Amino acid sequence: MRATAIVCIALAACSPVASEPEATAVANTCPEHACSAYTQPGAAPACIDGQCRVSALLANTVILVSLAEDSYFAPGRTFAVSLADLEEGSSPADSAGATAHLRNLSVQDGAYTVSPQVQRDTLHFPLNDVGIATTLPVTVTYRPLWPLDSATAVAEASTLGLPLDPITTESVVNQSSPDPGPAGGPSYRFRTYLQPGHYERTIAPKPPLDRIFPPDVSIVNALPASGFVNDLMFIDSTKETTPATNMVPTFDLSRAKGFDGWTTCLRDQTTKRRISNLALLHGTTQNVVLATNHHPPDMDALHNAELVMVPPPGDKLPTGVFAPTGGTIGSQLNYLPVPPPATVTGTIASDRGGPVEADLVFEAMGIYAQAQTTQELQLFPTSYFEYTGQTTARLQRGVSRYSIQLPPGRYRLTVRPLPGPETSGVYAVKVLEAPPIAVEPQATPVLVPPVTVSPQVVLSGTATVWDGRALPDALVEGVPLECTQGTLPWCLPRWAPPAVTNAEGWFQLALDPGTYAVRVRPREGTGFPWVTQTVPVGLPTEASADASSDGPVEGSTTPDGADGSPADGGVAPRQPADLKPRVPAPVYAGMTLLDVQGNPIVNAIVRAYRLPADAGAAPASGAPTSSDLSAPQAVEIGRAITDATGHYDMLLAP
């Protein structure tokens, strides 16, 4: 009896342990899943290190390395290097990837120094009694250009969608410098470090010195070296003078009702950034000197410049805009009389009639002003005036109302519905501009017809792997592309809340009208790359170009995971179609990063972006599976973090 019991216990103890149920996540593993099953175009996948991978060149790929704050090398800086350049300068790759060195830093060291001649003779503002060069306290901004290492770089990296923020630094007191500060005080110098490359550098004097001295705007090539650069101020002159003697731009400004509290300056017509001193105005007429130091290519101070007269904050008056390029110096610039502002009111509701709270922006498309010759009110285009008014429609006694004061004119109205308990679901952004909102002079108050907003466009799709398996548990995002241009303070369309694919790979996104990169991010560790697809959503067709229509916004996508361009070659189709993104076998793009001295780059966040081959161009044919190149701006396609040896693994779509 005793022996029988012992045997039973022994059998129970030696029975196999039940295994944990396997994770349901689909993974890129081989030979469990044959690489031959991937029918993706291009090179055939092969089983490497237990994953199906392909070998391919990754064109137009940029790697951003954000170094940790406790890094020995370049703490807190973000390096941007094209993958091709990084691989070119690296050691031969093995299965763990290549080893690459980041380039040495460029130390930028300088001062904003004003010569006695500029102080006394040009700007008539001596900074000290002894007539010597003087340094000013400044804020310095470096805006990365792209390609960074190319002398032909013309675009700011941020405009291409690369998250390379401007690098700013402040000057500090430096008592070892021979050039004093204002009034014989201590000297000022600035110093910072950058990744070598091309930047737009702006050295802006701090208030109140910015009222006299202009910002120094120039393109600099930051070389991997250090050295003090005493950037002696050069004040641009203009060629548009009669007689032909160069002089600093000077203007006679006038306004019948007076300028008290107003400011004026010159700004760049393209970037809208200030390029001259910021002059304060008073009285009804004033002669102002607006000096620039922006190194124009043709040495004309007014190159691509426009003069703006800015009313005091809170005044419901438009900003006056004058483009003096090609004009004459000393010209009379008159701010024309503008009728008093009108009160504009209205309501926002859903297509079902319920109130919807929303942010609203009114952008002037034309402003009424009294013409100088006829003395009659005339609608002037935005090349003469600009005005943007913001307000919010709030729930009041069951209705969502807004009220705002605007200078009379014509306005584009953008409505951005707010999520909230009063609204069920999120409604789509709506733009009313054809016809615009009319605010007539002496028509107070102006009652805008009720604006109706519709639910966001719902985009659905099914994500699969190229070997035929469904892709569950993947994150699907709608990444907005191409911010709305103009004076709108928002970037539209908005980011959409991400979705997660279900067991069949199905997903659904709610989006505003606009252009998106729909990005599928398989769960980390599955061995699959991110894929993106450019999708225009709800763009107006030729037959429905009336933007004032209150009809529902419809989605438009390309069928069957194509490139995002309309199937018929014309305008985008109106009917929503299911997206079918397919995830391919990836290219291994892991690498080991070292600094110039061979130290590992530890705990740095590495992001891969794919730049458009040519903005607006169609993508390469036969490559629907990868991150397409038709996106009008860079889109992130992979992300990793380096380990203690500087190594990171990254799998990218071919």
Next chain:
Amino acid sequence: LTIACIIAPPPDLPKATGRRPVIMHDSVVPPADEILATIPSEFLVPVELDDPSQPFEYDVFIDYDPVTQTGLKIAPTRIDPSTIALDGGIFLVSFQLDPSSSELVSGFCHRIELLVAHAFNPGAPHTPDSRGGDSVTWLYNGGGAGAGCPPYDASALGDGGWMPQDENADGLLVTPESGGGP
């Protein structure tokens, strides 16, 4: 032989209680030791997990008011990392903010705060459960300058600071690059 099979295996070690998720503060993008003049396209926060299979939550506040307990911008979001998902137990949390949102009015200093925890107390998303949590804070001033924001420690090389030689007592304190005294 029979007796040997009878011997019971030693009992399993008691399972350790999971520890709090920890933010890798030095690797946060954008760095949190500078006043932001613009809202970046994306915030990235690496979170180190003691147990890579352990779920955790994160949320985001803008100008959290401890009196009224308001300011929640992104509600607690649960992350269920799988064991195969994490390389070294590090998970990258990312989030976006709309710079034109009413909470981020230009010209004022704003405090953007991301918190991580195993879980947050129900009804109090600024308070982690008993395992504790971690947080990272950015200061944002849309005006582009530090006006209105608390002063920050300007390192000599990091922000262009210049080592003072005979700085007067009223001047800004600057941390020398070497860590030594001026």
